[in-house]
Structure formats: C-alpha cells, structure tokens
Amino acid sequence: MEHTWRCDIRVTDLGEFGIIARIVGRLPQSPAVLLGPGDDAAVLIAPDGRVVVTTDLLLEGRHFRRDWSSAQDIGRKAAAQNLSDVVAMGADPTALFVGLGLPGDLPAAWLDGLTDGFREECALVGASVAGGDVVRSELVVLGVTALGDLGGRAPVTRSGARPGQVLAVAGRLGHAAAGLALYQAGNDDPAFAALAGAHRRPLPPYACGPAAAALGATAMLDVSDGLLQDLGHVARASGVLIDLDPAALEVPETLAAAGAALGVDPLRWMLTGGEDHALAAVFPAEVTLPSEWRPIGRVLEGEGVQVTGYEGLPAGWDHFRE
Template sequence: MSEQTSDETLQQVGEFGLIDRVARMVQQGPAVLLGPGDDAAVIAASDGRVVASTDLLLEGSHFRREWSSAYQVGRKAAAQNLADIAAMGAVPTALLVGLVAPGDLPLTWARDLAAGLADECAPLGASVAGGDTTRGDVLTIAVTALGDLRGRPPVTRSGAHPGDVVAVAGELGWSACGLEFLARGAQADAPEEALRRHRVPRPPYAAGPQAADAGATALIDVSDGLLADVGHIADESGVAIDLDRELVEARVPADMADAALRLGIDPLEWVLTGGEDHALVACFPAEAALPEGWRALGRVEAAGAERGAVTIGGKTWVGVRGWDHFASR
C-alpha cells in the first residue's frame, strides 16, 4: 500500500499529473506488450482469442470510503473482474481502469486505489495496462478485465446437462456477513474474517481453468448470490438444479453461524443469497472426478415445466434469491 502522505488533490495535480503519478507507476505483467502512455495498450493474445469482462463500482452502492480503504477498494475492484475471467476457464492477463472522481479527491486515495488494483493482479501475472480518468460528482471505478483461454474452449453458463454434479470452489456468505455488521454499525462485533472478506474477496482464480481442464460443462462466478447465479446456469442451460441442503449447510463455518445467531439471522441466507465472495460454481459430468478444492453442492435435473428452477432439497427458497442492481435497495 502506498505510504504517500501528500495532501494534494486531483484538482491540483490535474488529469495528466494523475496519470504520471498513478498509472505509470504500475509494473506490467508479461502479457502487456505496451502499457500506459499511448492511445491504447497492446496485450498479447497467444490463444488468438481474448476473453473480456467489465464492471462498475459506484461509491455508496458498491463501496463506502468510511468502511474500506482505497487500497481495499482497489483489491476488490480487481478481484470481481478477474473472477469473471476465471469463470470462463481463462487466465487473466490485464485490466483497463476508468476513474470518475470529484476534484477534491486526495491524490493519495487514487494512488492507494492503484496499488490495490496492482497487488491483486500481480500474483496472477496480470497488470493494469491502461485506462482513463475524468471529473464527476460520484466516485466511480470502471474496470475491464482481459484474459487468455490458452487453447481451452470457453466454459459458458449454457452447457449443463441433467445428471451433472454442481460443485463450488471458494467460500460463500462471508461478504454478506461482513456487510450486515457494517450496515448495522456493529463493526466491533463482527468476525474479523467477515470484514476481511467483504473488503477484499479471495476468488479461487486457479479453479476456473482447473474446472475447464476437468471437463466442466458450465461455470459461473458467484457475484450476486448462489441462488441467483446458479439460476443463471439453470436458465441458460434449460435445466433445473437442486442443491443438497446438508451440503450447503456444511459450507457454513462455525464463526459465521455464531455471528448469525447473535443477529437472529439464518446463516443460510448469507450463503445462499449473499454476493461478492466470488466463489466459482461449476457443473461436472457425474463420472468426472472433482478437482482439488471443489466440493459438491447438488445436482442438475431435467427442467420439466420449471426451466431455470433452483431448489434446496426439493423445496423453493422463499424470499430474495440474490442481488439485483435495479430491483434491490
């Protein structure tokens, strides 16, 4: 994280001063042939195909400066986009970042944001290859992630078949748990793991290509909630999915269960409907061996009259299934 203590603002240094102080300080990964400084970056695509995904983070909706540091926001912004690349069975190569910021934003905040973005990319051999900045009233971060399939076919949401095993890599529910405590102003009572995971998720990046190599028929990043995102697989594949309640309950750590009990909340609500942990969920043929780190959650069934249906132990979940950017409040 940057140790810069300057009290300069973006208005004082200007757009090109910001670029000089932030964009050009980032080390470039091996896939970046030409980084910041020209009209566009040049990224190697050894596979001949480029996987691309984009996301927006708005202050007040996706992050709050009183809850997370700029460095943590940078890590989170990178993670949620890099996880989308992994969810296609690809390896991340680069990020392009757009920043909309008020003129009085401290330069140190922008520098620490850039450091967080870079540090999340670095272990993957990826990097921030370029982007843009402009002035605006609402602090907004736009991230586009690029990836390389390295000869693999992309694993989409539409390939699941009846009889497939549904499995998960990574953790579920921690981010929602942390958000609940922060929203209640009860940060001091929250499990440390919940706060850490809400501020900086830990997607299992390697699990995406690993699943593709193991024959996964469908794959998705859990960003909006397990039920909602598994529902996307069910809908796109024209199937139904039943999650095993006991297997789902086994994903609830003791600390999370204790925290839920203190708040009078069913911890399954966090695991099933909480987003932003960025675990990966895949469907595998019944005869396939699950790769290391993957755990079974349920099974794909024929759709019948309920194409896209997701049940838990054969029963429909009553209530919200996950986050919807326009319907959720």
C-alpha cells in the same frame, strides 16, 4: 472505519496528466503487454487468437463506501470482481483497463492506495493494468474491463449443464454478505473482523477456474449476485433443473456466530449473498473433483433451481430491484 491521510496534495493539484503519470508510475506491466499506458491504445499479446472480455462499473455509495473500505480495499475489490469473471470462463487473466471518475478534493495518497490495490490483486494472477482513462466527477466511479486468454481451451459457458451431472463450488459463500450485515448493524465485534474484511476485499479462487476447464467442467460462473440467482442463470441457459442440497453447504463457525448475533440464518447469506466471487461449476459425474471443489447438488431434468427447506427466498442481488 475512518482513514486519515497526512498528505495535503489533492488530485486536482496534480491535474489530469499528473494523475495519469502518478498511476502509471506504480504499475508494472506483465509480459502479455507489448505496449502499455502512454499511447492512444495498448497492445497485448493474444496467443490463443481469442480474447475473453468482461466489464464492470462500481459507484461510490452503492458498491463501496470510503468510510468502511480503504482505497487499497476498493482497488482490490474492483479488480477481483472482474478477474473472477475471466477465470469463470476457464481463461487466464492478462490485463485490466480502468476508467476513473475522481472528486477533485480527493487526497492524492488515496489515489496511490487505490492504484496499489489494483496492482496487488492483478499480481495474484499475473495480469497488469495496461491502460484506462480519468475524469473529474462528484463521486468515485470505477469502470473496469478485464481481458483473458483461453490457452487453447474451449470457453466454459453457462449453457453446458446436463442432467446427471454434479454441481460444485470453490471459494467462500456468504462471508461478504455477513460482513455487510455487520457493518449495517454497527456491529464491530473483533470476533467478526474476518467477515467485515470479506465484504471489503473478496478472495476469489482464481486458480480453480482454468483448472475446472481442464477437468472437463461443462458450465461455470462467478457467484457475484448470490448462489441461487447465479445458478438460475445456468439453469435457464442450459434448460435444466438444478437441485441444491442445503446440507452440503457446511456453515463455517464464524458465519454461524455472526448469524446468532444478528438473528439471521447464516445459510441465507450463503444462498443469496453476493460479492464473495466463489465459482460454481457443473462437472460430469465421473470426474474426480479435487479438494478445492465441494459437491453441493445435482442437475436434473426440468427447469429452475430448487433448495429443499428454503423455498421462497429472494434469489439474490438485482441492481434495479427495490
């Protein structure tokens, strides 16, 4: 996919403060922000007295490609993966802070699209971009920090799973991995457009995080690096064995079709693919789960993660694994 911008203004023509002014002009502030961009630091309301904080770094060529994703897609994806981490703690997102590294020849209109993507994703959860920084760099670099408020709830960590409890997921699994595989294979079949879109722009089930905390979830995380790998974090932190039932992972029709087209078992995408930003949580067995949560396994005595019939699969994404 190629994106052509008709405006000839580049970010280098704007200068640092012109870039900042252009970004800020497109970003409304939520009620949680008492003092937004324009000072040495922002000031936010923290009603709970505790602040949930997470941060992520995205590099052009490793986390996104400008020939595959629009600026708006990239902004939404960068915001989504941080906002998802906040809700995975059972918190409500309040604000993002964004550090930008930008090539000087980048079209100013591309910057507008990126800013709009951040704004639109934040609007889904009532948060806002409350500040950041900008520097010149050879590639587009995004450093994002997200803040959240627990609303009086205890944070839902990875260490609370106990034997006898139920594992469930909310959101999509395997779609982003399938979309990436289609891009890498050069397969642009319109029938798979939704999967390609899932790679460019995730759809985290934001409301399910705080709702799971209210339901009594004892452990929860954002599925960003693959279900098996991320559940391994829960198993280690909790000192338990997680028994995952592959039969409970219903393969959507479009995922099955893409698997057939590429010669891939689609369940592998669902087990090891990252960047869908689904939520995985552990609940007491007596909790009645709403329809957004799908039971997919159980917690047992032992250690690690087991999936009958899929032993030996690579766990998921690791930045330093070849």
